[in-house]
Amino acid sequence: MGARFIKLVTAGIALGAGTLLSACTSQNASAPPPATSTVTTPAQVPQLPARTPSGDAVDASNSSTVDKSEARFPDTTQTVWLTGYDAKVDMVQFKLTKWQPGGPNNGHYVDVPGDTGVHRLPLASNVTVLSVGTLCLSNEMSADSKGNGTAPCSKDVLLKSLKDGIMLVAEIKVDGTDHIAKVSERYTP
Secondary structure, eight states: OHHHHHHHHHHHHHHHHHHHHHHHHHHHHHSOOOOTTOOOOGGGSOOOOOBOTTOOBOOOTTOSOOOOSSOSSTTEEEEEEEEEEETTTTEEEEEEEEEEEOSTTSEEEEEOTTOOSOEEEOEEEEEEEEESSTTTTOSSOOBOTTSBBOEEEOHHHHHHHHHTTOOEEEEEEEOTTSOEEEEEEBOOO
């Protein structure tokens, strides 16, 4: 009697699972297709991790916003805090900043109101890097009338500084393809 009871319970479970699966399948099949005028909002779309061309996942946990593939800053000049470099995707990370007068040094840099995200852009292959004197260590400060560096520096020194966690204020010029064409370290009091 014990073996027969176990066979009946097993058959009942199998029959119940089959019925449930059938009901779920037919329910999905009978669901109406979405309307053609339906607009999908970003809140409805699950966010998948960014991937490099080789398929590796990109860690975007340090940033509150990661730019989409569309151009955000083509043919513009921006004042930014350079905050890092992501070697996996070969992009420089930055936050938009602006000069705010006042305080002990007659002013300081603050985040641009309403722009709380971290942005990323690749460097152009022929990027120009200019130092005030701290990026490319020098005994003399070298800046123009706006406080932008004028001493040539190498791309490798810039990337090493960013990889080492050094954050600096800079003026960046972005070309038409949304690549950083020029980085000028900015003097900060």
